[in-house]
Amino acid sequence: xxxxxxxxxxxxxxxxxxxxxRAVSGNRLDSWDRESDPGSRPLSMRLHVARIRxxxxxxxxxxxxxxxxxxxxxxxxxxxxxxxxxxxIHGSLEEIRPADVALVLGANxxxxxxxxxxxxxxxxxxxxxxxxxxxxxILVSGDNSRSDYDEPSHMKADLIRxxxxxxxxxxxxxxxxxxxxVRRARPVFGQQKVILVSQRFHLERALYLAGAxxxxxxxxAAEDAPLQWHLRVRSRETLARVKAVFDVALGRGPRxxxxxxxxxxxxxxxxx
Numbered sequence: 464x465x466x467x468x469x470x471x472x473x474x475x476x477x478x479x480x481x482x483x484x485r486a487v488s489g490n491r492l493d494s495w496d497r498e499s500d501p502g503s504r505p506l507s508m509r510l511h512v513a514r515i516r517x518x519x520x521x522x523x524x525x526x527x528x529x530x531x532x533x534x535x536x537x538x539x540x541x542x543x544x545x546x547x548x549x550x551x552i553h554g555s556l557e558e559i560r561p562a563d564v565a566l567v568l569g570a571n572x573x574x575x576x577x578x579x580x581x582x583x584x585x586x587x588x589x590x591x592x593x594x595x596x597x598x599x600x601i602l603v604s605g606d607n608s609r610s611d612y613d614e615p616s617h618m619k620a621d622l623i624r625x626x627x628x629x630x631x632x633x634x635x636x637x638x639x640x641x642x643x644x645v646r647r648a649r650p651v652f653g654q655q656k657v658i659l660v661s662q663r664f665h666l667e668r669a670l671y672l673a674g675a676x677x678x679x680x681x682x683x684a685a686e687d688a689p690l691q692w693h694l695r696v697r698s699r700e701t702l703a704r705v706k707a708v709f710d711v712a713l714g715r716g717p718r719x720x721x722x723x724x725x726x727x728x729x730x731x732x733x734x735x
Contacts (some may be wrong), residue, residue, distance in 0.1 A: 480531040514637075540704040547674050548667035550684040554593045559658060559683055563728055565589050565598040566648055566657040566680075569605020569614040569638050570667060572621070580688040581662060581696075586618060589660050590625045590683035597683075598658060599728040600631045602648070603640030614638075633726045641665070641703075642710055645672045652726050658683050664700055668707050675711040 529585045553559040567589045570582040600620060605614025615634035623629050635652065636646035648654045656679040659669050666682035673680035709715075 466549065476515055489607050502582065536705050536708075537701055540708040541701075543708055544667050544671040544704050547671040548682065551670050551680070552663055552666050552684055554663075556591060556597060556683045559592075559597060559681055562656050562658045562681070564600050564602050564648075564652075564654050564657050564726055565592045565683070566602045566604060566644065566654070567618060567667065568641060568644055568659065568661040569603065569618065571614070572617045581685075584662070584685040584688065585620050585660050586625060588683055590622065590627060592658060592660070592683060593627055593631070593729075599730070600626060600633065600726055602633045602635060602652060602654070602657070602726055604635035604644035604647070606639050607636040608639055611652075628729075630727050631729050633724070635724075637717070637719045639670050641708070642672055642708050642715065643719075645669055645678060646676045647720065648673075648719045649676065649678050650720055651722075652724055654726065655679060661685060662687050664697070668700070668704055672707055672711065 510529060567585055570585060571579055572582050573579055589603075593601060603615045603618035603622070605618060607613045612625050613636075615636050615638070619629070619632045619634055622632055633652070635644065635647060637647060645659075646659055657668055657673075659673065659680050659682045661669060661682070661684075663682075663684040666684060670680055670682055
């Protein structure tokens with residue numbers, strides 16, 4: 464009698480225990496063996512795998528070179544831009560020297576249906592400058608490339624709601640980019656010196672472009688947005704800095720210049 468209480472022989476209803484790691488079915492076992500042996504795969508599959516490996520080897524080196532070049536360009540741009548802005552960004556009214564005009568760099572008033580904190584903070588900062596008599600007028604520069612999108616008019620209306628007289632707010636409707644806003648200030652609006660208003664990370668690039676344009680500028684840092692908003696724009700800013708360095712190197716100017724425009728200023732009495 465066997466140990467299981469049976470007859471001791473193996474009948475049709477008694478199966479031998481399979482070896483560990485092997486499937487019971489002969490077909491499944493054969494399939495397992497074929498998968499573990501690349502040489503047993505169909506020729507077409509082996510050719511396909513070899514082709515994929517060949518493509519990977521062919522492109523891996525160019526991709527590594529391209530990635531390295533991108534990192535190098537980003538590093539150079541970061542160094543040039545932060546160096547140009549060093550000592551020119553101020554966070555308090557007491558630190559910054561007066562100028563006739565505050566140039567407020569545009570932003571979308573709303574993002575995904577909610578107020579944009581970058582936009583609101585820039586207008587708050589411009590209002591502080593005007594009320595403290597650090598500037599005599601405000602130039603709002605933004606995108607108006609579509610009939611349904613008008614950053615400068617929104618900025619002007621929201622500054623008026625903050626108590627700034629409408630006659631001392633001038634709109635630049637061709638500020639399609641930071642480069643456009645900065646490089647139009649002198650030839651179009653006749654400004655030799657301005658206070659740029661934006662967040663600190665954006666001001667660094669704007670000050671770099673201003674210096675390359677012959678525009679004397681200081682930056683007044685608006686309050687930064689919450690972290691989740693800041694993370695959204697930081698990667699874009701890295702690419703924008705590389706582009707800014709190339710724009711300066713290539714001598715790229717604004718998309719439009721146009722005729723001279725007057726900037727309306729407050730009383731001629733001394734600032735502060």
